[in-house]
Amino acid sequence: MTEITDVALLIFMVILAVAISRMQNLFMVAVMMGIFSFLSAVVFTLLDAVDVAFTEAAVGAGVSTVLLLGTLALTTREEKVAKQKNAFALLAVIATGGALIYGTLDMPHYGDANAPVHTHVADRYIEKSGEEIGVPNIVTSVLASYRGYDTLGETTVIFTAGIGVILLLGRALRKGEKS
Amino acid sequence: MKHQSIPRVVGKLFMPLILLFALYVQFHGDFGPGGGFQAGVIFAAGVVLYALIFGLDAAKRIVRPRVIEILFAVGVLLYAGTGLVSLFVGRNFLDYTALDPDHPAHGQHLGIFLVELGVGVTVAAVMIAIFFAFAGRRRLR
Numbered sequence: 001m002t003e004i005t006d007v008a009l010l011i012f013m014v015i016l017a018v019a020i021s022r023m024q025n026l027f028m029v030a031v032m033m034g035i036f037s038f039l040s041a042v043v044f045t046l047l048d049a050v051d052v053a054f055t056e057a058a059v060g061a062g063v064s065t066v067l068l069l070g071t072l073a074l075t076t077r078e079e080k081v082a083k084q085k086n087a088f089a090l091l092a093v094i095a096t097g098g099a100l101i102y103g104t105l106d107m108p109h110y111g112d113a114n115a116p117v118h119t120h121v122a123d124r125y126i127e128k129s130g131e132e133i134g135v136p137n138i139v140t141s142v143l144a145s146y147r148g149y150d151t152l153g154e155t156t157v158i159f160t161a162g163i164g165v166i167l168l169l170g171r172a173l174r175k176g177e178k179s
Numbered sequence: 180m181k182h183q184s185i186p187r188v189v190g191k192l193f194m195p196l197i198l199l200f201a202l203y204v205q206f207h208g209d210f211g212p213g214g215g216f217q218a219g220v221i222f223a224a225g226v227v228l229y230a231l232i233f234g235l236d237a238a239k240r241i242v243r244p245r246v247i248e249i250l251f252a253v254g255v256l257l258y259a260g261t262g263l264v265s266l267f268v269g270r271n272f273l274d275y276t277a278l279d280p281d282h283p284a285h286g287q288h289l290g291i292f293l294v295e296l297g298v299g300v301t302v303a304a305v306m307i308a309i310f311f312a313f314a315g316r317r318r319l320r
Contacts, residue, residue, distance in 0.1 A: 050212035051212045051213065051214070051217075053212075054204075054212050054213055054217045055216060055217055055220075058217050058220040058221055058224065059220050062220065062221075062224050063220055063223060063224055063227070063306055063310075066224075066227055066231075066310065067309065067310065067313060070310065070313040070314050071313060074313070074316055074317075131284075132283070132284075132287070133284065133287045133291070134284035134287060134288060135209040135210075135287070135288065135291060136209065136210050137208065137209055137210055137211060137212070139212070139214075140208050140209050140214055140291060140295075141287075141291070143214065144214070144290070144291040144294045144295055145273075145275060145287055145290065145291055148262070148273040148275075148290075148294060149272070149273055151258075151294070151298065152255075152258050152259060152262065152273065152294075154216075154298075155254065155255055155258055155297065155298050155301050155302075156255055158301055158302055158305050159251055159252070159254070159255045159301055159305065161305055161309075162251045162301075162304065162305035162308055162309070163251070165305070165308055165309050165312050166248060166308070166312075168312075169312035169313070169315070169316065170312075172311075172312050172313075172315035172316045173244050173248075173308055173311050173312040173315060174244045174245070175315050
């Protein structure tokens, strides 16, 4: 039953992706991208990755849709269509897509217990995090404690993004504020 | 959307719930799905909703850009500072057991709490700042 749902959702995502690439109304594209993100959040939920699904729903379907719509309000709603077809671009896209599909052939099968991700440190985290960290959600204990250094790096990346926004658009950010 | 009563009323109803849910996700991340990152984004989404309904200037009066710029750094400093505490006690960087050497699990709990709070503060501040900066620009042309 779950396999049918998975396949149906993935097919729906492919259809949505093709439809998005053919649309010219950018307002529709932004909303459709939100729906696409929401579908991938559902797929993550079916894979029992609720933390990832949560992030995808909040960031992908929520905030980035708003930011895309905000950008559209500043620019234009209609996509400018290229008049002539570019053969080199088509070739580059086919080559990249082919390389990506070729790359997936080497990947472990869905639910494979011998996949590298399950044979490394995952067992140790599952067995020991209860007594070492004492937090019921293992994802949180891996994220914040075992891999705390990585999360510090991620937070710094977000901080850097904020600094970049202040540098580029600092005046727009502070406009209208009484100093 | 300043003069449409349905979005205003619904927005006013939902604002406290969204912010409360963000706090729930923030402080309940140890037990259920969620954590600082998701909580920060949801909190920012609440402010964005407010700005969309009541206008950017009204939102900027509540969440001041100057304060947001400071909160960028506060979150990262809270995270890194939690790590530095364990350095001063003579443990490894970000080893939270140093926060409560007698009860390692308590120390881990406290460490994760502080670290997630740091992530949440930085993420919420940056997301709000990006929205304010985008929405505050005038249309080109």
